[in-house]
Amino acid sequence: MQSAAGSVQAARLIDLTYASADLLERTPLQRPAYLAGVLLVLSCLAGYSLVVLRVKSKKRMLVLLLATGGILCLSSAFYTNQTKVVSLIYELKTSLHAQTSFGYQIDYYGLFATTDGAAKVKVRGQMPIIQELPRSLQQHSFDIDWAEGEGASLVLKRGERRYRRGFGAYQLPLAVVFTGDEEVRIENNLDEPLEEALLIVKGQAFSIGEVRPGEALYYLNNGVPLADAEIRKEGFTSLFRECAERFCLADAVWLVGATEEEVRERYGTVRIKVRDIALYVVSGEEHE
Amino acid sequence: MNNRYNLVDSDSWQLFFSLVLFCGIALMLSIPPARQVRFFDQISIFSGIPVYFYTYILFMGIIGLSIGTISARRGERGWILLLLFGERLLLAQFLTLPYLLFERAAYPGKEGAFVLIFLYAYILSFLCALTSRLIEEPTRRISAHGFLLKYSLFIVYYLAPLLILPPLSPLAPWAGTGRCSEYRSCRAMVTRVARLEQGSPVVGYDHHRG
Numbered sequence: 001m002q003s004a005a006g007s008v009q010a011a012r013l014i015d016l017t018y019a020s021a022d023l024l025e026r027t028p029l030q031r032p033a034y035l036a037g038v039l040l041v042l043s044c045l046a047g048y049s050l051v052v053l054r055v056k057s058k059k060r061m062l063v064l065l066l067a068t069g070g071i072l073c074l075s076s077a078f079y080t081n082q083t084k085v086v087s088l089i090y091e092l093k094t095s096l097h098a099q100t101s102f103g104y105q106i107d108y109y110g111l112f113a114t115t116d117g118a119a120k121v122k123v124r125g126q127m128p129i130i131q132e133l134p135r136s137l138q139q140h141s142f143d144i145d146w147a148e149g150e151g152a153s154l155v156l157k158r159g160e161r162r163y164r165r166g167f168g169a170y171q172l173p174l175a176v177v178f179t180g181d182e183e184v185r186i187e188n189n190l191d192e193p194l195e196e197a198l199l200i201v202k203g204q205a206f207s208i209g210e211v212r213p214g215e216a217l218y219y220l221n222n223g224v225p226l227a228d229a230e231i232r233k234e235g236f237t238s239l240f241r242e243c244a245e246r247f248c249l250a251d252a253v254w255l256v257g258a259t260e261e262e263v264r265e266r267y268g269t270v271r272i273k274v275r276d277i278a279l280y281v282v283s284g285e286e287h288e
Numbered sequence: 289m290n291n292r293y294n295l296v297d298s299d300s301w302q303l304f305f306s307l308v309l310f311c312g313i314a315l316m317l318s319i320p321p322a323r324q325v326r327f328f329d330q331i332s333i334f335s336g337i338p339v340y341f342y343t344y345i346l347f348m349g350i351i352g353l354s355i356g357t358i359s360a361r362r363g364e365r366g367w368i369l370l371l372l373f374g375e376r377l378l379l380a381q382f383l384t385l386p387y388l389l390f391e392r393a394a395y396p397g398k399e400g401a402f403v404l405i406f407l408y409a410y411i412l413s414f415l416c417a418l419t420s421r422l423i424e425e426p427t428r429r430i431s432a433h434g435f436l437l438k439y440s441l442f443i444v445y446y447l448a449p450l451l452i453l454p455p456l457s458p459l460a461p462w463a464g465t466g467r468c469s470e471y472r473s474c475r476a477m478v479t480r481v482a483r484l485e486q487g488s489p490v491v492g493y494d495h496h497r498g
Contacts, residue, residue, distance in 0.1 A: 025326035032393045037319055040390055041312030048308060048383060052301050061296055065383070072386035080393035086320060088396070112325050115336070158336060159329055269397040 016108055019238040020094040021163060023277070024110035026235065027092060030273060032084045040079075044072055082264065087273035088115050089156065094239065095278040097172050098247070105170035110163050113156035153267075176255040176284030179217075184208070184284070186255065187215040194257030194280060196233055203250040205229030211257055226250050231258050239279050253284035295375055303354050307347050308383055314343035315387045318394060340391050342459050344384065345409055349446060349458070351380050352413030353438055356420025360434075373417045377410060412458055416442070 047068040055061040092110040097103075156162060173189030176199070184199050186208075194211040204223035211218070226249060231240050236258050247254070257280040265272045296304070318340040322328040355376050359369055392402060419441070424434045449456035 025324070027325045029320065029322050029324060029328065031320045032390065034316065034319055037316050037390065040386060041308075041315060044308050044312060044383070044386060045305070049305065052296060058296070062379075065296065065379070069382050069385060073389055076386040076389040077392075080390055085393045085396045090325060112328075114320070114328070161325075266397070271396045 016094060016096060016106065016239065016242060017163065017165070019242050020092065020108040020110055021161075022238060023094060023235045024090070024092045024112060024161065024163075027090050027112070027275065029090070029114065030083065030085065030087050032080060036079055036084075040072065040076060043075075047072065085271065086114065087264070088270050089113050089272040091272055091274045093274065093276040095276075096239070096243065097170060097278060097280045099172035099174060099280075099282045100247075101283075103169065103171040104167065106165070106167040108163065108165050110161065111154075111156060112161050113158055115158050116156070172280065172282060174255065174257075174280065174282045176253065176282050178253045178284055178286045182220050184218050184220060184253075184255075185215065186211055186218060188213050192259060195259050196231055197255060197257040198229055198231065199284075200226060200229070200249050200254040200256065202252070211255075231256070233258050233260055233277075235260075235277060236279065239277075243279060243281055247281055249281075253286050255282040255284055256280065257282075295372070295379055299358050300355070300376060303351050304380055304383055307351055307380055310347055311340070311344055311384045311387050314340045315390060318391060320394065340387070340394075341405060344388075344405070345412065345458055346446060348377075348380070348409040348413040349416045349442060352377065352416030353420040353442060355413075356417040356422075356438075357424050357434075359417070359421050360424035369421070373414055373421075377413050377417065380413075381406060381410060408458075 048065060051061060051064045051068055055064055090112045092108075092112075094108040094110070096106045098105070152164070154162065175187040177185045178199075178201060179185055186197075188194065188211050190213060193213060197208050197211045199206045199208050199218070199220060201220070201223075203226050205226050205228075206220040206223045207229075208218045208220070226244060229240075230237055240256065240258075243249070243256070249256070259278045259280075261276040263274050263276070265274055318338070322330070355373060359372065364372060388402060388406065392399065395401070420438050423438045423441075446458060450459065454460050
């Protein structure tokens with residue numbers, strides 16, 4: 001029992017606060033491009049000037065001015081679509097799902113507001129969430145409303161960052177069996193595929209690409225030392241390094257998978273951009 | 289009487305061009321500069337200030353004053369005067385409509401407020417044009433007096449309240465564009481227009497015409 005306890009990484013010992021906070025700081029802010037703005041202004045000035053200077057007939061001038069304005073309005077409206085609209089709140093969900101002797105899940109919720117507004121944090125499962133200690137003395141808001149089954153709602157000030165954390169037991173429906181030198185059997189009973197996965201066998205890391213739901217055999221080739229291995233998805237490097245150290249991935253057989261999703265949500269009139277990244281760390285069996 | 293369709297001539301074109309140019313500069317300044325969350329606090333010269341709306345409302349007022357002056361110089365009168373005011377100001381607003389649509393990206397979910405801003409700017413500039421026309425009419429031969437008087441009134445009405453009592457300024461409702469509701473914007477706007485109507489010679493002008 002003692003050895004089993006020793007093999008389990010206590011959730012509270014794994015601190016991804018700084019890794020997830022840095023990810024939040026690197027989150028790109030969505031906005032219209034300056035180049036598009038410059039082009040619009042120049043098009044307006046040049047278009048209108050051209051009509052006024054070239055066209056002599058007053059009626060024709062008016063019609064052409066309206067036509068030019070209409071075209072520029074349409075261009076402007078089409079350009080400022082969903083991907084260019086400023087999001088008022090940015091939310092970064094960072095999840096670590098681990099399956100060693102026991103399974104557990106740790107979620108980090110980083111929130112950033114570009115303007116004053118209320119945000120709703122949809123929490124996975126029924127886990128209550130707690131607020132991390134402030135990273136600086138300037139951050140002093142701790143108010144939060146919690147409704148079971150609905151999640152948490154909180155009010156952010158402009159430029160404010162808030163970090164939340166939740167953890168609990170979670171049996172990860174993933175099984176990994178290393179069956180020989182060059183193949184591994186993976187049973188993925190998650191609803192979604194692992195978009196990028198690495199299999200680590202005794203300090204050698206093999207990229208096996210996407211792991212789709214269901215059971216399948218994957219062939220291993222082009223292994224690299226664990227120190228050189230990386231998950232190519234943006235933002236996962238620091239999380240992967242943190243986990244490699246905490247879980248001692250250089251020993252035995254491990255599967256590390258990553259998924260990422262970006263969604264836009266609305267809470268009242270507040271537009272929230274959510275980046276949801278999850279790292280799965282599964283201890284595998286070895287049957288030679 | 290002037291040609292009704294003579295909406296764009298060298299005088300009015302200079303005004304429209306200035307409006308498009310300055311609103312364009314304001315549009316560029318209103319684009320949030322930070323590309324990542326970590327730079328949000330560092331680059332914040334105009335961050336959080338609705339620069340575009342301030343410039344738009346300010347210049348629509350100036351356009352109104354100038355259109356009133358042009359009208360007085362040409363001796364436009366009667367219903368055609370009001371029609372020309374309406375058409376010229378509508379054209380000025382239409383020329384900057386691409387900017388307003390672009391600016392919409394910075395205030396998502398506030399489409400209703402944009403319609404109100406458009407209407408408010410129109411009403412305000414129309415009243416400025418009428419005021420300017422009334423001031424210019426008797427002082428046409430000594431235009432420096434009219435110019436000084438109307439711009440002094442304009443500065444007092446637009447800018448002085450910002451130093452003393454900000455809610456009285458026409459620029460005030462847009463300070464909270466990012467967070468206040470359409471209802472609050474509308475209420476603030478109606479209050480301002482009502483105040484302007486009470487304080488301006490527009491009512492007198494109607495009586496004269498009647």
